Amino acid sequence: MVAHSRDASAVRTAGRLNEPRPARVEANFDGTPWQVNHQPVAVLREEWRVLDRWWTEEPVVRRYFEVVLESGENTVVFHDGAGGGWFTQRGA
Amino acid sequence: MGNELTLRRALGALVETVLARPERRDRFVRKVALSARLVGGGSWRRSLTLREPGADGDRIRIALAPKLAELPEPVLELRVELVELTEPAGRQLELLAAGAEDRSRLREGLRQVRASTGSGSVCTVMEVAPWSRIPETRALFVPRDD
Numbered sequence: 685m686v687a688h689s690r691d692a693s694a695v696r697t698a699g700r701l702n703e704p705r706p707a708r709v710e711a712n713f714d715g716t717p718w719q720v721n722h723q724p725v726a727v728l729r730e731e732w733r734v735l736d737r738w739w740t741e742e743p744v745v746r747r748y749f750e751v752v753l754e755s756g757e758n759t760v761v762f763h764d765g766a767g768g769g770w771f772t773q774r775g776a
Numbered sequence: 777m778g779n780e781l782t783l784r785r786a787l788g789a790l791v792e793t794v795l796a797r798p799e800r801r802d803r804f805v806r807k808v809a810l811s812a813r814l815v816g817g818g819s820w821r822r823s824l825t826l827r828e829p830g831a832d833g834d835r836i837r838i839a840l841a842p843k844l845a846e847l848p849e850p851v852l853e854l855r856v857e858l859v860e861l862t863e864p865a866g867r868q869l870e871l872l873a874a875g876a877e878d879r880s881r882l883r884e885g886l887r888q889v890r891a892s893t894g895s896g897s898v899c900t901v902m903e904v905a906p907w908s909r910i911p912e913t914r915a916l917f918v919p920r921d922d
Binding site for chain 1: 822823825846896899901909910911912913914915916917918919
């Protein structure tokens with residue numbers, strides 16, 4: 685793997701793969717996303733929850749959705765129940 | 777079964793068994809599902825699309841294992857289903873196996889990348905917790921200067 689030469693911070697130190705990236709998500713009343721980064725959701729394929737590290741001061745509380753956007757892109761988003769906000773994530 | 781270690785062992789055995797089925801022939805697995813019959817009488821199912829089709833039991837087992845943590849209650853029966861298979865030629869193989877010459881060219885290429893972008897610009901992926909349910913904690917990319 686060759687890191688991008690213009691991303692100086694990424695190439696100097698070890699980093700984590702598949703870090704969550706902030707996303708702009710519009711959700712329905714039941715919490716399911718209907719729009720991701722300005723693209724309508726065509727199909728909601730799967731939903732699951734991750735509750736972890738509840739014994740620490742930084743618990744992980746996430747509600748994941750695997751969706752297909754109208755553009756055909758298959759993507760995974762989650763709502764962060766601990767810190768708030770929506771994120772996209774690869775490798776989920 | 778309610779013990780996670782037992783479930784993981786059962787999962788490993790099921791994956792190996794289903795991959796060995798003659799009906800699969802030489803086809804690779806694109807999508808796989810894990811389902812269970814629960815003690816309370818209900819059922820449970822999760823499916824997973826592999827990023828790259830394959831027939832490596834360890835890889836499929838590692839991909840499915842985090843789903844076990846989502847089981848809502850102990851199970852009576854666990855099943856693994858190959859939902860989608862590729863055609864026998866569904867995965868492009870290398871035309872030529874990487875030999876010493878290729879590795880030498882690769883080393884030279886990486887050396888040039890380091891020379892132009894500096895130390896730490898070439899990284900390798902290191903798995904640290906492939907079983908983790910939190911995707912960003914499963915692997916690191918670390919600078920490689922050898």
